[in-house]
Amino acid sequence: MAATAGAAPEARASGEQGGEPGMSEQEGRGAPEASGELSQARVSFQTAPDRYRHWRIAFDGAVATLTMDVAEDNGLRDGYELKLNSYDLGVDIELYDAVQRLRFEHPEVRAVVITSAKDKVFSAGANIRMLAASPHAWKVNFCKFTNETRNGIEDATACSGQAYLAALNGTASGGGYELALACEHIMLIDDRSAAVSLPELPLLGVLPGTGGLTRVTDKRHVRRDLADHFSTRPEGVGGAKAVAWRLVDEAVPRSAWSQTVAARAAEFAARSARPAGAAGIELTPLGKTRTDDAVSYGHVSALLDHAGGVAEITVRGPGQEPPASAEWIQDHGAGFWPLAVARELDDLVLDLRTNEPGLGTWIFRTAGDPGRVLAYDRLLLGSRDDWLVNEIILYLKRTLRRLDVTSRSLIALIEPGSCFAGSLLELALAADRSYMLAGVFEDADPDVASWRGAPRRRAEDAVPAVIAVAEMNLGALPMSNDLTRLQTRFFGDPDALAAAEKLAGQLLEAGDAERLGLVTFAPDDIDWAEEVRLAVEERSGFSPDALTGMEANYRFAGPETLETKIFGRLSAWQNWIFTRPSAAGPDGALRRYGTGQRAVFDRKRV
């Protein structure tokens, strides 16, 4: 447990949330894969600025400053010190929280400066001892989450009018520089010692893990041979050369530092279309109940079947008709159904990914009135000019993207009483497969449980399930390949895409849904239980690694973008390297770093 605060990470987080009921403090399931050095207490992703240990936020009109000041002794796990603004998952959870709150709670903020409180150092990147001591799955998950946060920074810059500027008041190494790469503008202090660097390859035998290699060439447009040279120099590059090579946008003398940073932030702020005079809404604590076997929020819940390796997730549709206007949303804030669902789903995905690696299959159900979901969607799309509505749609987009890159098999079950329509249809489209019941469950005995424990057999179960494509599926929630999930599904089949899009707004029963290719299979009551059971049980019998690889390929048909390259090409190579003896073996570079011993490499190239 944490050495200083006297509390386990989960206890700390749980307590900080005001004592939510049911937050367990016991050890998570599953022994570490490779190393037992780091304890496995359940990680919480909930925090708030008054509980930050590693970051400070300051506001000055349209400019916010996020200052990184990592507390060395406050690592999420024992066994390492977070020196030189190096970070672990706990540091990044706070950064993620800050980025989200800036979007929702601070409409007045139009530029965000990220800088460091340390002297002569911006950030040394991900903590190496943490990485060296972590099991493979932890490293992979850590990189995935930090990547998503950096993509979110770019999303805020591109879509929310909150431009991020990196003010590197000292050296930015590895993940420190990669954080800067996620910013729109990079300023480096020009003092003959400050530099940017990607020392992972020469020092640690791994790759920069948060998009560095992709962003250097594809975003910053650094020439590939210069990028190669740069990535082999542990000392990095600073000053005029860093500018000439496009590694940073400007090198600023110390004497002009503060005023130049302020001037540049003001310039970026001036370009923003964020509204004047708007009030933010507070991202209030999620009402979350968490036990070993269940997670529950206001609209989202999950049953965790550890024996079967399955999480059964249910998303409930809106309990009432939508309000008439966007003003209502402003007044009701975080309680507004679409925002609440996005937040709850986001937290659930992070919780299960990190704390429940043994649950390899996630089953998605919905419950509610599809017409009502569509009504909320119409309100959102009709008010998208409103900054807050825009933020809510963007949040849903990011949450669905998080699902797309989640290494779990996703199966949607579409049953009577469900509401897979519009925004919630995206859950079925994100799934690896979907099963839609044709007709109703003939056996209406309310005492007979469904295939698993999900509640069913209510009055509405006498009506066949419907799904609906709607405007929300036609462009507002693009995947990271910049296609809609429908476009990805029907990649190369424009007729099928047009047929599905043409029926937007109509409620489709199973036969039509299957014929249009919107669901995978549509068994009737006689076959349903057996077919679904086989699909789920079969999934548990396959190699988890092979499933991850297959899904990472099939989910991203078609074109690639910077984001898909980061999650596909770059992350896959990094995962490979993370399992290889040259990096992660007892004599590998990652494990030997700082010991004074040279790493031992198998010299054969693969």
Added chain:
Amino acid sequence: MAATAGAAPEARASGEQGGEPGMSEQEGRGAPEASGELSQARVSFQTAPDRYRHWRIAFDGAVATLTMDVAEDNGLRDGYELKLNSYDLGVDIELYDAVQRLRFEHPEVRAVVITSAKDKVFSAGANIRMLAASPHAWKVNFCKFTNETRNGIEDATACSGQAYLAALNGTASGGGYELALACEHIMLIDDRSAAVSLPELPLLGVLPGTGGLTRVTDKRHVRRDLADHFSTRPEGVGGAKAVAWRLVDEAVPRSAWSQTVAARAAEFAARSARPAGAAGIELTPLGKTRTDDAVSYGHVSALLDHAGGVAEITVRGPGQEPPASAEWIQDHGAGFWPLAVARELDDLVLDLRTNEPGLGTWIFRTAGDPGRVLAYDRLLLGSRDDWLVNEIILYLKRTLRRLDVTSRSLIALIEPGSCFAGSLLELALAADRSYMLAGVFEDADPDVASWRGAPRRRAEDAVPAVIAVAEMNLGALPMSNDLTRLQTRFFGDPDALAAAEKLAGQLLEAGDAERLGLVTFAPDDIDWAEEVRLAVEERSGFSPDALTGMEANYRFAGPETLETKIFGRLSAWQNWIFTRPSAAGPDGALRRYGTGQRAVFDRKRV
């Protein structure tokens, strides 16, 4: 050694080439990485139809038929039997040879039918026992080569007017179906038992390794959820469903099989623009000398420094002015300099990749008259309407692409007497870095060796090196991302690209070349030796795995295509899975296949 033929694979190949001098038969260097079961005799990629053991070619006018008839007992290594038309590297080397010869030796062939001589089976794919017993590097290299051959089949279909048709007269599983996927048209016999399948995931815990997952969605446009289902069914899908799901183009009853295959081949042949009445040229045996420490051909040679882990490769420019017309090329055939260089380089890349994994850095030099290289390029581009000239350019394109995906650090040294111009400039542009000497070597003492043993200090060394961008660099030799190497180099920097392209045809000395960004560094005589030595030695000190990952990212800036997705996203995931215990561990699925024991998986998802 091979069980039946009484000769080692290398001896077999060497002898078959008519006793080329210097072909060593001793064991290759380097112990197997994970398993000692397969011996490591050096592999030769040279063969010819009269020596095929596993394939037959038959010709009928414009249609050639390639019949797979794998000889069970003729595996390249001991320890497995090639049952059910399963294949190993030896089988695929013959296929590669056949595809190449069909292009060059048979201009009359406009459609190629691939089928099987076995009853009820097309091909069971890559041999599982071979894979299970092979070290990691072998599996990765094997998949890379087989992928390149399948890409070559698609290239012949798209660019050479030789359309490939898969005539699946029985079940095509795994790599067998992936071979079909590389064809333009897939016919499956409809006899209630024949099916196509990708059983890798459910049976072996790995991915289809030759592009299957990418081609199913991105080429065949199978819907991703159906693809998911298909890839979990070991028994596969046949008949009408296979057609409906787009897995094959047609299912043909046995009674109509032969005539339908013939009719379809004739249809595709009729669409081809291959010339009438042209005569092919023979791909005569390469004049190759191979010892432990050197490889030598007519125009290409390599010194192998095993202690330093470096191969120094020299490509010599044309020894005489180009002929005046394409007719001359037809008459002189395989001796024509551009074709000879492409063939020699191709063979060298395959030889070093497979047989010399410990040589992690490849240094490229050229020697000759840059003006003469440009003259040959002009001849080629001016005669591209000629089928043979077109084939030569395409061959060079494919050879350079092979270099792009080679997991070795590539460094180009541009020195006096070199000819990095036009087509040969591509070698420098493909390199991870290039060093160009500014000025000449002041120390002209012919007895002083250069940095390493490459010959220098001749009369032409008194003249500074030049390079030249030319028309050949502007579109004829695209990378697999469909950009030229110049476009990839200057990705996102259109001004730099325009500046470089504008100087096409001019001979550029080091200062200009560096200023234009065409070379990485341009040290003068004083710094040259030290700077180059440091770069090369430093490379040998880095983790080979991390270098592979870095280069796989930096070399492919910008957009992705089916081909780059296969080598980046798909192969990287496969490599990861190949190292994981669930597949390759002693209790993993790949090792336990066929033993009657179930594989043991770590159930945690990563």
